Amino acid sequence: MTDPIAGVVVSGTGGVWRVHLAGTGETIDASMRGRLKLEREGETALKLAVGDHVEVAQEASTGAWRIGTILPRSSTLARRSPSGRGERVVIANIDQVVVVFALVSPEPHPAMLDRFLAIAEANDIAARVVVNKVDLADDAFARTLFGHYATIGYPVHVTSVREARGLDDLHDALVGRTSALSGPSGVGKSSLINALYPGLDLRVGEISSSVNKGRHTTVGAHLHPLPDGGFVADTPGLREVGLWGLDPTSLDQCFPEFRVWLGECRFGDCTHRVEPGCAVRAAVDAGQVALVRYESYRKLRAELEEATTERW
Numbered sequence: 001m002t003d004p005i006a007g008v009v010v011s012g013t014g015g016v017w018r019v020h021l022a023g024t025g026e027t028i029d030a031s032m033r034g035r036l037k038l039e040r041e042g043e044t045a046l047k048l049a050v051g052d053h054v055e056v057a058q059e060a061s062t063g064a065w066r067i068g069t070i071l072p073r074s075s076t077l078a079r080r081s082p083s084g085r086g087e088r089v090v091i092a093n094i095d096q097v098v099v100v101f102a103l104v105s106p107e108p109h110p111a112m113l114d115r116f117l118a119i120a121e122a123n124d125i126a127a128r129v130v131v132n133k134v135d136l137a138d139d140a141f142a143r144t145l146f147g148h149y150a151t152i153g154y155p156v157h158v159t160s161v162r163e164a165r166g167l168d169d170l171h172d173a174l175v176g177r178t179s180a181l182s183g184p185s186g187v188g189k190s191s192l193i194n195a196l197y198p199g200l201d202l203r204v205g206e207i208s209s210s211v212n213k214g215r216h217t218t219v220g221a222h223l224h225p226l227p228d229g230g231f232v233a234d235t236p237g238l239r240e241v242g243l244w245g246l247d248p249t250s251l252d253q254c255f256p257e258f259r260v261w262l263g264e265c266r267f268g269d270c271t272h273r274v275e276p277g278c279a280v281r282a283a284v285d286a287g288q289v290a291l292v293r294y295e296s297y298r299k300l301r302a303e304l305e306e307a308t309t310e311r312w
């Protein structure tokens, strides 16, 4: 074997994996060498996932590439395994979730945005919001719909591909990081990537949430190397990812602006819905927590409780 070199798994679902080599930037096909174990997890046999940081080496006799080591993961996004047993990692080592919406056309859905943000929080992944097509309405409207996300602490990028607005800042936010870009169909994800990286022609987020709904997609995630460093992940079915395993009682922690109030509710197991003395609801009434965010919380909580009941 040649000396091991570092790479990142950019696609594959088993058997042959595409690995992007850190040094040369070339992408090679590699297969696993026997059963690998994640260093940090010691004994646990690990299934390789897109996004994994690996070491590969070439067999001297055949020149075939082999994956010899999987490095510890900094984050994972997982979904329920199609077999129903356990979870399957859809993508590993995502640094940030970038949620793209259009200011108008298609009309933004705050509940869907809040779901993506909660998924990121539940998996300890940073998140940022992109509001595209701001040429189609005025900035005041953008602030009304999305201003509170900046207050919560999520960076908000106001962009227009048509008017080339906000593109430099978004570019800076992507360089050197591995970003999962998501958002509904038609908001301009592909247009943004093409504007930032002319000629790259990524097919990001091609599978829209509506197409994907209720279907166990077998389409795997892909990582696209960016010319100036970093990757953009194409994660079909991100909607199904990440929240299914979450304990409903932990959901309030996934709304960062709730956290200061959580210790203040009269009941320790407050669900923040009907209980008297709920500090979260008081904060909503006082205008300190946005009502739309609270409504998203209630929706997601109900959904999680339903899912938990199903499992029993």
Ligand SMILES: Nc1nc2c(ncn2[C@@H]2O[C@H](COP(=O)(O)OP(=O)(O)OP(=O)(O)O)[C@@H](O)[C@H]2O)c(=O)[nH]1
Binding pocket: 132, 133, 134, 135, 136, 159, 160, 161, 162, 163, 183, 184, 185, 186, 187, 188, 189, 190, 191, 192, 204, 205, 206, 207, 208
């Ligand atoms: N007015 C305006 N239109 C835009 C802007 N960005 C994209 N569009 C248009 O919006 C439409 C959809 O853009 P896409 O980039 O294909 O959207 P997408 O998010 O990749 O959609 P899917 O691939 O279906 O998920 C196209 O007709 C674009 O030309 C923008 O900033 N302003």
Ligand SMILES: [Mg+2]
Binding pocket: 189, 190, 191, 203, 204, 205, 206
């Ligand atoms: Mg697209």
Ligand SMILES: [Zn+2]
Binding pocket: 265, 266, 270, 271, 272, 273, 275, 277, 278, 279, 280, 281
């Ligand atoms: Zn409460």
